[in-house]
Every structure is written in C-alpha cells, then in structure tokens.
Amino acid sequence: MQEFVFHNPTKIIFGEGKISELGAEAKTYGKKALLVYGMGSVKSNGVYDQTVASLTEAGVEIVEFGGVKSNPMMSYARKGVELAKSEQVDMVVAVGGGSVIDTSKSIAAGAVTDTDILEFFVFTSNVETALPLLAVLTIPAAGSEMNGGMVLTRDDTLDKLGTCNYAPLYPKVSILDPTVTYSIPASYTAFSAADAMSHLLEGYFTQTDEWSPIQDRYVEGLCKSIMEAADKALADPNDFQGRSTLMWAATMAFNDLSSTGIGPFCFPNHMLEHLLSAIYDIAHGGGLSIVMLAWMKYASEHGNARIAKFARNVFDIQAGDDVSAAADGIEAFRAWLKKSGSYTCFADAGIPESGIEKITERTVALANLWGLDAYNTENISEIYRMCGPFKGE
Amino acid sequence: MQEFVFHNPTKIIFGEGKISELGAEAKTYGKKALLVYGMGSVKSNGVYDQTVASLTEAGVEIVEFGGVKSNPMMSYARKGVELAKSEQVDMVVAVGGGSVIDTSKSIAAGAVTDTDILEFFVFTSNVETALPLLAVLTIPAAGSEMNGGMVLTRDDTLDKLGTCNYAPLYPKVSILDPTVTYSIPASYTAFSAADAMSHLLEGYFTQTDEWSPIQDRYVEGLCKSIMEAADKALADPNDFQGRSTLMWAATMAFNDLSSTGIGPFCFPNHMLEHLLSAIYDIAHGGGLSIVMLAWMKYASEHGNARIAKFARNVFDIQAGDDVSAAADGIEAFRAWLKKSGSYTCFADAGIPESGIEKITERTVALANLWGLDAYNTENISEIYRMCGPFKGE
Incomplete structure (x- = not known):
C-alpha cells in the first residue's frame, strides 16, 4: 500500500420507492432546482414524474433542462450553465445515467464562475466551488453518482475529455432505486456491466503497488458479482436482486475505494475507447468491451503480470505461466461479454478497419493530454488492429 | 440486497508522516482543541509530539485531556465533557485507538448539551449535534475512526454499552500513519486483527438478506487480507505493507460498507464479549476471539448456514455438509488465532468457570437492552460453557 486521501461525502439512498425522499433532501440546499435529464426515457418509465412530484411536494421550484444525449457535448452543457445562471437556481438535480450526471456536474461548476467549462477538462482551471448537485440514477454504469469526475465531448474536435475528481462535484445525495433499471434494454445492461x-x-x-490484497480482492470480488448480477438481470429484466447488485456494484466500482493506496495508475482502456464513442457514437461500455480484450492481450504479452492474476482469481484459470493463463482468462472474459450481448470486436460496433488511422491519430493526442507516455502511434494502432474482425469483413 | 442509506463523510489521510497535516485540517474547525489521549504510549512513540507540533504550527490552542484507559469509563468521559465546556473548545482531537476515539466522541456530543452522555447509550436521547472531531489513529482495530458509533463502560454496573451510528460523530478527518503502529506489541496486534x-x-x-454477493465477498476478502497482513506484522513488527494493510482493513471493516443492503443484523459476539472485558478488564479483541469460536459452533449447530460459507470461502474447506464444513472452518480459525497469539479459551484470558454465572446474568440484561430476543440465560450460559478450558483447569 501507498499513501492516499479518501474523502467521499456522497449520501446514498438505496431502495425501491426512494425517489420520494428526493424533495426532503433537496430543500435543505435551497428553493429552486435545475432539473437535468436526457431524451425522454425518464418520462416513459415514470422516473420523471416521481422526481417532479417529490420536489414539488417539498416546495422546490423546478427549471427544466432536458435533452442531454449520450456521449454528451460540451456545447449543450454550456446552454445549461446559461440557464442555471439566468434562473439563479440554488442546486442542480440530475435524473439519468452518467451522461446526464456528468452534464449536471459541469453545469454545477460552470454556474458559479465566469470560467468556461472547457478549462476544467484541460486542467487550466480547477473547480473550486459548485452548486449543490443531487442525482437520481437510472443507468448503473458510469459511477458518476458517487464520485467527483465527469466526461464530456468537445464539439470542435469531438475529443471526449474526462476530468479528475473535483471535491465540489461529489453529489450531495444520490438516490438509487433498482426498480427503475428494469426497463434498461438487454444490450445496455451488458454494456453497463462492462463499463463498471x-x-x-x-x-x-x-x-504500481507492491502489495495490495485489500484492493485486489475488492476488485476481483466486484467483477465476479457484476457478472453474476448481469446474468440474473439478462435472464429476467425484473430480477430485483440482479438489478440491485448491478446498481450498487457499479457505484462501488468507481467511488474511489478500489484505488485507495494502490499508487499511481492510469486509464489506458478509457483512452483507447473515448474516440470510438466520440467518433462513432457507440455505447461507451460496448467500446470498452472491445478495447479491454485487445489491451489485456497486448499488456500481458508486454510483461503485465496482473492480467494473469485477474484470469486466475476471477475466472479460476489454473494454467501455468502468466502469458498462457492471461490468454485463457481473456478468452473466458470474451466468452462472457459475447454471451451477455456486449461487443467484442470492431465489427460488432460497426467500425471499419479503415477508421483506425483517424482514431489512432486522435487517441495519440489524448495520450499526450493525459500524460500516458508509454503510448504512441505504433502501439495504439497495433492495439486497434487487434480489435478485429472489422466492419465489412 | 435490501434498502439502505450509506453516508460516511469522514476524510481519511493515510500514509507515513501524515500527522503533520493535522493542524491544517484542524484550523478549518476553530482555534482551540481538546486533545484527548490515553495512558502515555503516544508520548513514548512520538505521536503526541507530532500531533502537538502540527496543531501548534497551525495556531490551534491545545487543552490537554490524557489518561483515558482501555475499556474506558463513562465517568472519565464526563470529566472531559466538563473540561470541554469550561474551556469552550471548538473541537476535539483524539490521539489513540478505539478507547480514546470513543471517549472523544462522547465528549464531542456531551460538550454541546446539558443531557448526560449516558442517555446516548441507553437511547433515551439522540446525538443531534456535536463538536467537530478529528482523530489520529494509533491502534487499528475498533474502526471508530471512520464510523459514528462509540462504546463506553457504565461505572455503576460495569455494563459496556455501545451506540448506533450517530451522524454528528463521524470524525471530520482521521489520520492513519501505519508507521506509528510498529510499536504495538504482538499480543495486541493479534487482538486487533480478531477485533477487526x-x-x-x-x-x-x-x-437476513437473500442474496448479497457484493457484501459477502467484501467480508471474505477483508478477512483473508487481515490474516495475511497480521502474519506479516507479527513476523516483522516494522513491516510497512503488513501494518498498512492491517490499518486500512480494520477501518474498512467497520465503516458501514460491509453491511450496506444486507438487511437487519445483530452483534451477538459483541454482546457475549462486552461483559468479559468490562468485568475482567481483558483486551476486547482477545475476548472476541474466544466467544466467536464458541458462538460460531453454537450457531452452526443451530442451523446458521453462513458459518459453513465462511469456512469454505475464507479457509477453503472442501468438506460436504454445512455442519462439518463449519466445524472444520472453526478449527482452522482457532488454529490461526492461536498461532497469532490471540486468546482461544477462557483460560487464556484468566476467566474461571465459576465466573460464568455472573457474566451470563449481566449479558442477559444486555441482550434485552439490544433487543436480541433469541438469547436467554440458557443459551448464553451454554455458549460461555463452550469457551473452555477455564482458568485453573
């Protein structure tokens, strides 16, 4: 273990029917809320009505800001910032998945400053303060409901940019009702599991840690639970236990606990995926499924012994040396991802081999921004070429 | 999984030398601190000097309140309450293990009210507010550094009473420097591991949950890590990795995460232990070692299938039915506790068989206070009789 600071003040309210508690929580933060949501699924599944009813009953005035798309754009978040400012809201209430919550975070940060929100993503400005943010989670995957990070796509370049954890952006309260996830389609259930x-x-x-049994077992245990829970939810979309476990596991997967004390680490798979979903507008979790399989193979063949550890402890691979154990584990992971309905190759996501050059060029720029010095045009394109078969093959 | 609320706002600062950051944290809460500590070990191991230096450098005035004993008494905490009131301190800084932190919590709660602190333990009053509490942890075991509970012994009856989590009593900041635990004696290292x-x-x-893979694996993983880390720390008291892992695991063991969504549960082993350490003044973790082995056997033989689950998943017991697997697991656990140097029977703790009657009588009263209706004079004394051999045998 190595030194760390852990501080996650988000209050989680978990359970069926708990959206009704939103209003009582919200009114402690003010009287007027910007209500941020997506393309309308929250209206068809009843979550919007539950949210509005709870806020209204508590006397919290609502200013609506719907229409957030998946892989959300910075330009749209800026419109939310303008609305939050002109309406002088006291808080932001996000109702949705990671795209909506991340957009809401950037609005909460942008509403209290004249700094353009892009600066928070390219690290030329720090988020020093923000409006209070509350979230009603509808898609368990991104983990944004219990962390201080956010991801938005820059309009001019289509670069999908992610921030570090900003302390003011941890939601004050996140409400997790597993029953609202019953209506998530099978494909997105699988993508979400892969994302988590x-x-x-x-x-x-x-x-980069020399000994981390707490964190290793935390990760291995959650990975097994996510796959078991996804199997249950895919077999029966209304399986309360499967949906509950998937929801809490996705939150636990990205609430800073898994990385306590493990020392410096990085996000190569997110680096490799971000341009896929930015350029081809595919589901982030689907893109991650593809690049993880390729990256794991590349990493194992370049001396990363932890792929074999994952294979042994999560997929019970018994084989001898690290590279062969890793290869067996990757195939077991591929089989599970395929069975779940996630993507396992570029063809599944409609990406042609001819796209690799452009994706590589832009991913190299992202590697530079994130300081991932080990990655360059050669090995990035090599990993993408391992993502076949491709569209049209 | 079942519904739950999780809200743990404690900031953890973990790493060698981090006590130097205390002052900067403390000064955000005021200018005058009650400094609570124990019987002097913090003076011999340098922790006291580091704490005072950091507070002083930050301009925080110190009012001293040392002398807290293990198995701390409510009467002594009341003296701290009076001192905190008369000196009008802004915060309480605890430097020690669970006894010191729990005493500090009761002082933080008692200092802002005219209610006697006993009421918080017998649930006739609620802790609605408290002075800010900061902690420098020296003995990883109790978990009090990252939760809102506290345990004190009532002077008139010697009942050791524990509270639920009170929201105002979560420490604002806890500093965990594993190197300050190098000087913990081997016996207390073993007791602490058992306690965690x-x-x-x-x-x-x-x-009482029907399916809880996240929480089951969380517990099983931490138990394995605690035993591995204790083995390292016992082999070499200055093993940084062993001490670090033990310290963080003990905190993670009792910070509300392991019980998220598992439904109602209870503390029968703490009920059985509390009178042992209250009457015989033994180490709490040592007492827990003894009663856990007996209670697990009793529970397994009375239909609790989770003892077998523990045996299989933590000690890799392969045997067939639940009762025999549980029995093998209990023996493996007993062997590990014995090897570590913890207690495994009443004789180890100097408790004679003749003491059972009195302990039972008082434990029945505690069972009533805690609402543990399944326990009565007959089965409580039966479990204690399973704790032999006894002193003098």
Whole structure:
C-alpha cells in the first residue's frame, strides 16, 4: 500500500420507492432546482414524474433542462450553465445515467464562475466551488453518482475529455432505486456491466503497488458479482436482486475505494475507447468491451503480470505461466461479454478497419493530454488492429 | 440486497508522516482543541509530539485531556465533557485507538448539551449535534475512526454499552500513519486483527438478506487480507505493507460498507464479549476471539448456514455438509488465532468457570437492552460453557 486521501461525502439512498425522499433532501440546499435529464426515457418509465412530484411536494421550484444525449457535448452543457445562471437556481438535480450526471456536474461548476467549462477538462482551471448537485440514477454504469469526475465531448474536435475528481462535484445525495433499471434494454445492461468492470480493472491492471490484497480482492470480488448480477438481470429484466447488485456494484466500482493506496495508475482502456464513442457514437461500455480484450492481450504479452492474476482469481484459470493463463482468462472474459450481448470486436460496433488511422491519430493526442507516455502511434494502432474482425469483413 | 442509506463523510489521510497535516485540517474547525489521549504510549512513540507540533504550527490552542484507559469509563468521559465546556473548545482531537476515539466522541456530543452522555447509550436521547472531531489513529482495530458509533463502560454496573451510528460523530478527518503502529506489541496486534474480523463477521453471520454477493465477498476478502497482513506484522513488527494493510482493513471493516443492503443484523459476539472485558478488564479483541469460536459452533449447530460459507470461502474447506464444513472452518480459525497469539479459551484470558454465572446474568440484561430476543440465560450460559478450558483447569 501507498499513501492516499479518501474523502467521499456522497449520501446514498438505496431502495425501491426512494425517489420520494428526493424533495426532503433537496430543500435543505435551497428553493429552486435545475432539473437535468436526457431524451425522454425518464418520462416513459415514470422516473420523471416521481422526481417532479417529490420536489414539488417539498416546495422546490423546478427549471427544466432536458435533452442531454449520450456521449454528451460540451456545447449543450454550456446552454445549461446559461440557464442555471439566468434562473439563479440554488442546486442542480440530475435524473439519468452518467451522461446526464456528468452534464449536471459541469453545469454545477460552470454556474458559479465566469470560467468556461472547457478549462476544467484541460486542467487550466480547477473547480473550486459548485452548486449543490443531487442525482437520481437510472443507468448503473458510469459511477458518476458517487464520485467527483465527469466526461464530456468537445464539439470542435469531438475529443471526449474526462476530468479528475473535483471535491465540489461529489453529489450531495444520490438516490438509487433498482426498480427503475428494469426497463434498461438487454444490450445496455451488458454494456453497463462492462463499463463498471472497466472502472475496477484500469487501476487493478496498471497500479504500481507492491502489495495490495485489500484492493485486489475488492476488485476481483466486484467483477465476479457484476457478472453474476448481469446474468440474473439478462435472464429476467425484473430480477430485483440482479438489478440491485448491478446498481450498487457499479457505484462501488468507481467511488474511489478500489484505488485507495494502490499508487499511481492510469486509464489506458478509457483512452483507447473515448474516440470510438466520440467518433462513432457507440455505447461507451460496448467500446470498452472491445478495447479491454485487445489491451489485456497486448499488456500481458508486454510483461503485465496482473492480467494473469485477474484470469486466475476471477475466472479460476489454473494454467501455468502468466502469458498462457492471461490468454485463457481473456478468452473466458470474451466468452462472457459475447454471451451477455456486449461487443467484442470492431465489427460488432460497426467500425471499419479503415477508421483506425483517424482514431489512432486522435487517441495519440489524448495520450499526450493525459500524460500516458508509454503510448504512441505504433502501439495504439497495433492495439486497434487487434480489435478485429472489422466492419465489412 | 435490501434498502439502505450509506453516508460516511469522514476524510481519511493515510500514509507515513501524515500527522503533520493535522493542524491544517484542524484550523478549518476553530482555534482551540481538546486533545484527548490515553495512558502515555503516544508520548513514548512520538505521536503526541507530532500531533502537538502540527496543531501548534497551525495556531490551534491545545487543552490537554490524557489518561483515558482501555475499556474506558463513562465517568472519565464526563470529566472531559466538563473540561470541554469550561474551556469552550471548538473541537476535539483524539490521539489513540478505539478507547480514546470513543471517549472523544462522547465528549464531542456531551460538550454541546446539558443531557448526560449516558442517555446516548441507553437511547433515551439522540446525538443531534456535536463538536467537530478529528482523530489520529494509533491502534487499528475498533474502526471508530471512520464510523459514528462509540462504546463506553457504565461505572455503576460495569455494563459496556455501545451506540448506533450517530451522524454528528463521524470524525471530520482521521489520520492513519501505519508507521506509528510498529510499536504495538504482538499480543495486541493479534487482538486487533480478531477485533477487526469480528466487525465484519457479525453482519456476515447474522444478516437476513437473500442474496448479497457484493457484501459477502467484501467480508471474505477483508478477512483473508487481515490474516495475511497480521502474519506479516507479527513476523516483522516494522513491516510497512503488513501494518498498512492491517490499518486500512480494520477501518474498512467497520465503516458501514460491509453491511450496506444486507438487511437487519445483530452483534451477538459483541454482546457475549462486552461483559468479559468490562468485568475482567481483558483486551476486547482477545475476548472476541474466544466467544466467536464458541458462538460460531453454537450457531452452526443451530442451523446458521453462513458459518459453513465462511469456512469454505475464507479457509477453503472442501468438506460436504454445512455442519462439518463449519466445524472444520472453526478449527482452522482457532488454529490461526492461536498461532497469532490471540486468546482461544477462557483460560487464556484468566476467566474461571465459576465466573460464568455472573457474566451470563449481566449479558442477559444486555441482550434485552439490544433487543436480541433469541438469547436467554440458557443459551448464553451454554455458549460461555463452550469457551473452555477455564482458568485453573
């Protein structure tokens, strides 16, 4: 273990029917809320009505800001910042998944400053303060409901940029009702499971610690639970236990606990994925499924022994040396991802081999921004070429 | 999984030399601190000097309140309350283990009210507010550095009373420097490991949830890590990795995470232990070692299938039915506790068989206070009789 600071003040209210408690929480932060949501699914599944009813009953005035898309754009978040400022709201209430919560975070940060929100993503400004943020989670995957990070896509370049954890952006309260996830389609259930696992595995695979049994078992245990829970939810979309476990595991996967004390680590799979979903507008979790399989193979063949550890402890691979154990583990992971309905190759996501050059060029720029010095045009394109078969093959 | 609320706002600062950051944290809460500590070990190991230096450098005035004993008494905490009131301190700084932190919590709660602190322990009053509390942890075991509970012994009856989590009593900041635990004697290292495991196992063994893979693996993983880390720390008291892992695992064991969503659960082993350490003044963790072994056997033989689950998943017991697997697991646990130097029977703790009657009588009263309806004179004395051999045998 190495030194760390852990401080996660988000209050989680978990359980069926708990959206009704939102208003009582919200009114402690003020009287007027910007209500941020997406493209309308919260209206068809009843979550919007529950949210509005609870806020209204508590006397919290609502200013609506719907229409956030998946892989959300910075330009749209800026409109939210303008609305929050002109309406002088006291707080932001996010109702949705990671795209909505991340957009809401950037609005909460942007509403109290004249700094353009882009600066928080390129690290030329720090988020020193923000409006209070409350969230009603509808898609368990991103983990944004219990951390201080956010990801938005820059309009002019289509670069998908992620921040570090900003202390003011941890939601004050996040409400997790597993029953609102019953209506998530099978494909997005699978993508979400892969997304949550990726948040655990980035640190697990790239950490620099000499001995971390707490964190290793935390990650391995959550990965197994996510796969078991996804199996239940895919077999029966209304399986309360499967949906509950998937929801809490996705939050636990990215609430800073898995990385306590593991030392410096990085996000190579997110680096490799971000341009896929930015350029091809695919589901982030689906893109991660593809690049994780390729990156794990590349990393194992370049001396990363932790791929084999994952294979042994999560997939019970018994084989001898690290590279062969890792290869067996990657195939077991591929089989599970395929069975779940996630993507395992560029063809699944509609990406042609001819796209690699452009994706590589832009990913190299992201590697530079994030300081991932080990990555360059050669090995990035090599990993993408391992993501076949491709569209049209 | 079942519904839950999780809200743990304690900031953890972990690492060698981090006590120097205390002053900067403390001064955000005021200018005058009650400094609570124990019987002097913090003076011999340098922790006191580091704490005073950091507070002084930050301009925080110190009012001293040393002399807290292990198994701390309510009467002594009341003296601290009076001192905090008369000196009008802004905060309480605890430097020590669970006894010191729990005493500090009761002072922080008592200093802002005219209610006697006993009322917080017998649930006739609620802790609605408290002075800010900061902690420098020296003995990883109790978990009090990252939760809102406290345990004190009532002077008139010697009952050792524990509270629920009171929101105002979560420390604002806890500093965990593993190197300050190098000087913990081997016996207390073993007791502390058992204590931390007990906090995980109470919920694991007594929970009422139908499916809880996240929480089960969390507990099983931490138990394995605690034993591995204790082995390292016992082999070499200055093993940084062993001490670090033991310290963080003990905190993670009782910070509310292991019980998220597992439904109602109870603390039978703490109920059985509290009178042992109150009457015989033994180490709490040592007492827990003894009663856990007996209670696990009793519970397994009375239909608790989770003892077998623990045996299989933590000690890799392969045997067939639940009762025999549990029995093998209990023996493996006993062997580990014995090897570590903890207690495994009443004789180890100097408790004669003749003491059982009095302990039972008082434990029955505690069972009533805590609402543990399944326990009565007959089965409580039966479990204590399973704790032999006894002193003098």
